[in-house]
Amino acid sequence: xxxxxxxxxxxxxxxxxxxxxxxxxxxxxxxxxxxxxxxxxxxxxxxxxxxxxxxxxxxxxxxxxxxxxxxxxxxxxxxxxxxxxxxxxxxxxxxxxxxxxxxxxxxxxxxxxxxxxxxxxxxxxxxxxxxxxxxxxxxxxxxxxxxxxxxxxxxxxxxxxxxxxxxxxxxxxxxxxxxxxxxxxxxxxxxxxxxxxxxxxxxxxxxxxxxxxxxxxxxxxxxxxxxxxxxxxxxxxxxxxxxxxxxxxxxxxxxxxxxxxxxxxxxxxxxxxxxxxxxxxxxxxxxxxxxxxxxxxxxxxxxxxxxxxxxxxxxxxxxxxxxxxxxxx
Amino acid sequence: xxxxxxxxxxxxxxxxxxxxxxxxxxxxxxxxxxxxxxxxxxxxxxxxxxxxxxxxxxxxxxxxxxxxxxxxxxxxxxxxxxxxxxxxxxxxxxxxxxxxxxxxxxxxxxxxxxxxxxxxxxxxxxxxxxxxxxxxxxxxxxxxxxxxxxxxxxxxxxxxxxxxxxxxxxxxxxxxxxxxxxxxxxxxxxxxxxxxxxxxxxxxxxxxxxxxxxxxxxxxxxxxxxxxxxxxxxxxxxxxxxxxxxxxxxxxxxxxxxxxxxxxxxxxxxxxxxxxxxxxxxxxxxxxxxxxx
Numbered sequence: 001x002x003x004x005x006x007x008x009x010x011x012x013x014x015x016x017x018x019x020x021x022x023x024x025x026x027x028x029x030x031x032x033x034x035x036x037x038x039x040x041x042x043x044x045x046x047x048x049x050x051x052x053x054x055x056x057x058x059x060x061x062x063x064x065x066x067x068x069x070x071x072x073x074x075x076x077x078x079x080x081x082x083x084x085x086x087x088x089x090x091x092x093x094x095x096x097x098x099x100x101x102x103x104x105x106x107x108x109x110x111x112x113x114x115x116x117x118x119x120x121x122x123x124x125x126x127x128x129x130x131x132x133x134x135x136x137x138x139x140x141x142x143x144x145x146x147x148x149x150x151x152x153x154x155x156x157x158x159x160x161x162x163x164x165x166x167x168x169x170x171x172x173x174x175x176x177x178x179x180x181x182x183x184x185x186x187x188x189x190x191x192x193x194x195x196x197x198x199x200x201x202x203x204x205x206x207x208x209x210x211x212x213x214x215x216x217x218x219x220x221x222x223x224x225x226x227x228x229x230x231x232x233x234x235x236x237x238x239x240x241x242x243x244x245x246x247x248x249x250x251x252x253x254x255x256x257x258x259x260x261x262x263x264x265x266x267x268x269x270x271x272x273x274x275x276x277x278x279x280x281x282x283x284x285x286x287x288x289x290x291x292x293x294x295x296x297x298x299x300x301x302x303x304x305x306x307x308x309x310x311x312x313x314x315x316x317x318x319x320x321x322x323x324x325x326x327x328x329x
Numbered sequence: 330x331x332x333x334x335x336x337x338x339x340x341x342x343x344x345x346x347x348x349x350x351x352x353x354x355x356x357x358x359x360x361x362x363x364x365x366x367x368x369x370x371x372x373x374x375x376x377x378x379x380x381x382x383x384x385x386x387x388x389x390x391x392x393x394x395x396x397x398x399x400x401x402x403x404x405x406x407x408x409x410x411x412x413x414x415x416x417x418x419x420x421x422x423x424x425x426x427x428x429x430x431x432x433x434x435x436x437x438x439x440x441x442x443x444x445x446x447x448x449x450x451x452x453x454x455x456x457x458x459x460x461x462x463x464x465x466x467x468x469x470x471x472x473x474x475x476x477x478x479x480x481x482x483x484x485x486x487x488x489x490x491x492x493x494x495x496x497x498x499x500x501x502x503x504x505x506x507x508x509x510x511x512x513x514x515x516x517x518x519x520x521x522x523x524x525x526x527x528x529x530x531x532x533x534x535x536x537x538x539x540x541x542x543x544x545x546x547x548x549x550x551x552x553x554x555x556x557x558x559x560x561x562x563x564x565x566x567x568x569x570x571x572x573x574x575x576x577x578x579x580x581x582x583x584x585x586x587x588x589x590x591x592x593x594x595x596x597x598x599x600x601x602x603x604x605x606x607x608x609x610x611x612x613x614x615x616x617x618x619x620x621x622x
Contacts, residue, residue, distance in 0.1 A: 105606075105609075108610075109609065109613050110613075111426060112366070115430075116565060117609040117610070120565075120602055120606040120609060121606060123598075124603055127598040127599040128599065131598070131599065249554075252434055255427075255431070256431065256434075259427075259431065289442045289445075291438040292442035292446075294438050295434075295438030295442070298431055298432075298434070298435035298438070299417075299432070299435050302421065302428055302432055302435070303417075303420065306428070
């Protein structure tokens with residue numbers, strides 16, 4: 001794949017984090033709300049892109065692990081009174097555990113059947129969440145997940161008195177930034193390189209002695225775990241876990257965000273999440289026909305910018321540079 | 330449990346099954362030949378239902394002109410299918426499956442909202458055609474004639490489709506296209522036309538099933554997504570691209586749903602998805618399909 005060295009040396013995660021920290025101080029309450037939503041979705045899409053862009057696996061049921069994370073964290077905190085510091089990593093572990101079980105069966109199938117089986121498992125999780133009233137609250141969902149204790153954030157030097165939404169926003173962007181740093185390392189590690197090899201040529205990867213299924217399963221588990229973290233944050237942010245989080249349309253939505261941003265770049269999917277969340281807020285404030293707009297965005301993307309927003313920007317930048325550079329003799 | 334009760338469950342399951350077969354056969358056909366999973370198939374079905382309602386309003390609100398209205402609706406959807414395939418889908422054949430999938434999903438979003446915009450969000454209903462308004466008493470259970478008609482129509486279409494695919498020249502070309510598109514192209518057949526034809530036939534079947542469902546179920550937004558999930562499960566169980574697989578997949582699905590409710594009330598959703606997952610794990614190409622690539 002032709003990855004451009006554009007800004008390779010810049011630690012983007014740190015830069016974006018340092019900019020995002022200022023949102024509660026400079027923006028409105030609405031900006032903080034939107035920022036939290038974008039940060040959570042950004043983590044969700046980056047976890048999916050570990051499968052889609054890095055490993056070349058199309059999961060149509062990634063919402064399952066997001067939802068499991070939300071329910072796990074919510075049930076632990078609400079029903080059992082477990083503190084956030086334990087419930088949050090536990091949510092990731094539980095989501096990763098389910099990804100291990102489901103993934104074990106999924107990675108044995110080829111492309112389209114893989115997508116269908118991930119979808120079937122996600123719908124099974126959805127049916128359970130929707131019907132198991134005693135544990136998940138069934139179709140009523142699991143409302144009133146308590147906020148974690150975040151007073152310590154306000155007592156940090158220089159931050160002053162913050163609202164609870166601001167504190168949660170800061171916690172969210174910190175967790176998302178840490179997750180990004182870890183995922184970035186995973187993708188750059190020899191393990192991540194192997195995943196890319198599998199994406200580009202699974203047969204050759206098998207020839208050189210790679211256990212392709214084991215690598216794919218490992219990627220599936222890591223992606224599931226981080227989706228679980230995103231779900232845990234989302235459950236608290238949205239004050240509840242609901243069966244919608246797991247439904248297949250949620251899986252489709254996260255796929256759209258990922259592709260909208262561009263699957264060939266680490267920062268593509270977060271840009272897609274930003275664009276779609278922002279567009280959604282703008283559109284839904286004056287029309288109820290958001291699906292129509294989303295469909296049109298998708299058509300423009302498919303026919304006009306197959307590389308997504310970031311792919312399109314990089315291609316444009318490259319063309320500009322080539323035009324400005326004198327031709328070689 | 331009384332025998333008549335079991336029989337009426339069985340008949341109920343069979344009616345569901347034959348409707349699903351009409352819908353799922355088009356989905357399976359397009360996948361089998363074009364390798365496209367058409368999410369918009371359910372939307373074609375819903376639009377067929379809306380068009381049939383509209384045509385009944387124009388032709389005769391009392392219901393005696395139901396059949397021409399249903400045919401008109403199905404033809405309308407066939408035209409829509411031709412437009413979609415010729416203008417848009419055609420340009421995505423060379424691309425990865427994911428992009429084709431997302432394209433059909435975009436159609437679901439756009440056409441679903443368009444239907445909401447035109448016909449609103451209320452429930453619309455069509456009266457049963459007078460010829461089939463009566464009911465029949467069979468083994469102590471009451472079976473509406475209209476349901477009986479659907480139960481006969483399903484196998485007839487299955488048989489007709491099978492004959493066309495396996496005993497006619499056009500069917501031979503379609504089967505050839507599903508085996509090896511490039512070779513058929515090299516031999517001089519017009520594969521582009523075959524693809525358009527398949528998509529149009531599939532859209533016609535979806536539109537027809539949507540029109541035929543209107544006397545039994547009311548037409549509402551969201552029926553597209555509900556039906557596509559079911560049709561999808563059916564074709565996965567039977568084998569994507571397999572004609573008889575789709576038929577038996579529908580029958581199994583209908584009976585599992587019909588009797589599953591008795592055994593695990595409230596868990597019927599779970600049981601069908603579990604069935605789909607088990608089939609995918611054991612035989613990903615379905616009960617009657619053949620492995621591809």
